[in-house]
Amino acid sequence: MSQEIHDHHHAHEPDCGCGCHGDQPNPFEELSPVLDRYADIPGSLITILQKAQELYGFLSVELMRYIALETHTAIAKVYGVATFYTQFRFKPVGKYLIMLCQGTACHVNGSKQVEEAVMDYLDITEGETTPDGLFTLNNVACLGCCSLSPVMMINDDTYGQLTRDKVTHILAELKEKAGQDPMDSEISAQEVNA
């Protein structure tokens, strides 16, 4: 990360509130290209929040405050918009984000059993992350793969025609994979606890 004090749309000073204290390196330096591109285009708040979440995994209060400052928006508005949409998260997520479909087709074809299987195996409920920082469980409404229902998506991979056994098997495999990759899981655990 660059050490220079980045001057963006507001002058950084001790009480500016963005977390830089006037002399610290900007903690959200990576967001600068996004802000450069969108901060002055009206109506871009959701896009900025999406890109910020892509970069940092979730929207912390500091991050939202920073975006508010940089875009000259009230923090209440940033928070208001962010909380309106289900895509935005305010807590860190695990290495594997499980998006469990609870759409109509999946419901009819037994998504409840799939949910139970996930909850039994990982011992977490909707919205929670496992203590090892590996898995987060989120419910979503329809992933658009209804003919393969019940369906879940883990990060970028979609799994269809799920059964209890299949779910347990998939999760066990991911767990094992993460175990073989200690560097990886260490980093993600750190990120999660940050």
Next chain:
Amino acid sequence: MKVIIGSGSCGIAAGAHKVQTAFEAIIAEKGLALSVEQTGCIGTCYLEPIVDVVDDAGNKVTFVNVTTDDARRIIDDYVIAQQELADLRISQDDLTMIGKQQRIVLRNSGIIDPEQIDDYLAVDGYAAARKCLTEMTPEAIIETVKIAGLKGRGGAGFPTWFKWDAAKKSPGTTKYMVCNADEGDPGAFMDRSVLESDPHALIEGMLIGARAIGANEGIVYVRAEYPLAIVRLQKAIDQAREKGYLGNDIFGTGFAFDLRIKAGAGAFVCGEETALIASLEGERGMPRLKPPFPAQKGYWNKPTNINNVETFANVPWIFRNGGAAYAALGTKESKGTKVFALTGKVKKGGLVEIPMGLTLKDVIFDIGGGIKQDKAFKAVQMGGPSGGCIPASLLDTQIDYAEITKTGAIMGSGGMVVMDETTCMVDMARFFLDFTCKESCGKCTYCRVGTTRMLEILNRITQGEGRDGDIELLEELCYKIKDGSLCGLGQTAPNPVLTTIKYFRNEYEDHIYHHKCTARSCKPLLTYTIDKDKCVGCGACKKNCPVAAITGEKKLVHEINQDICIKCGKCFTVCKFDSVIID
């Protein structure tokens, strides 16, 4: 010769990428002169991964449910040894399912490579746009759409020509053409498939519409859960721009139109036009009162026209074949075709496009092959959270906007979720209310609080705590919510409850007065017992029971203590001998 892999989201979920990698490896290993290409979704999602092998003369053979092992067989036995390989080929029955359809919107899906604009051009792509821009006036374009009788496919079924005409006549020079690709109905995926399989059809349709209303800027509002659709559409936009179909001076006419994507952020209500506009402007997606309609005051208060993906995808076909050809299909009031996402307990789930006027039975039984495991059909849900459940007695209902509305359901955007005897209709009503209650934006009290109260009542009923008067109370709330809500979300949220009460009142009564769920779906209403004749005393149920309600010695018949049992169903799931009886 080439190998073409069906690579829509459904294909990929079923393993298309792995199959593609397998093919590429085998072809490289053998040094064969075979190219591997991809295409979108043909609609028979239950057969994915689907692989077409096309010889140099253009003859196509389709293989279905292909695994990585099958990839080797296809190369070794079919391509090299020229054997039949009948067991992997698509069956005649499945071909008939496709054959019975009439494909306009899905004309290219599963046939062309969505990432290659040349593929689209080879099937006369952009010819309709060229004709509209170079030979037709905006008035003539709108007239053709009027003759075609095209109605909006996003749910409400409003005549498209009327909206275009209003936006065109609306004063102002800056106008916007917006595509609603929010596809909020959970259980429907027509729009996703068009975006993934034939994105240029959407772009071309939007370009024609933009020309008609005089818009120079277009936006496609795509649902956040559709990452592949966004990638493919962006590629298509870039290619169209490169070829000069987007940008300044299109076809040398001086007309300018450009398109960008806005990814939604997950809110069902943003499918509603005014909420969608608020969301495009970076705000909370709260609907506002109409009028003014978007055609007068839309995006940044400028005249804006919003249409659904499928509506736009119909447009190029209409101009290539004429409005009359489109109007020749369908019923008196509902013209053309409609795409449905046929899912749930149906044998052959996937996307089907049929001319309006067929009956529900035609779609579910003739094309969809009937109910899985030949169980009894109970109902079909149309219109998602805004729609309703249509019972078996109305299976002869024609697919036509007015006819479907008469049943209490709506045509909707195309979700058709089939339910069998194991689906509890009270639970379905509860499911949809749970959805609308969560998705209500909170602006109107009736929608916000009313749906919450209804959900509480439905929760109680499905948990066996229903009370006398609950049905009447639900009905009363339904009518009040309809009257007291500003937007379509609240106005239609009661539909799933009203239709299930109308057609399946006995199920509500069974739950409330007899503490019985005949579909055996509401767990608190069930009793679990062990069949003495089948139990071998393996102990699996006892071990897995979370509350130690099961007793029994190893190798002896086990028993469930009804006073302790919390009806979680675990014993039923783990029993390998089918000896747990649910009643």
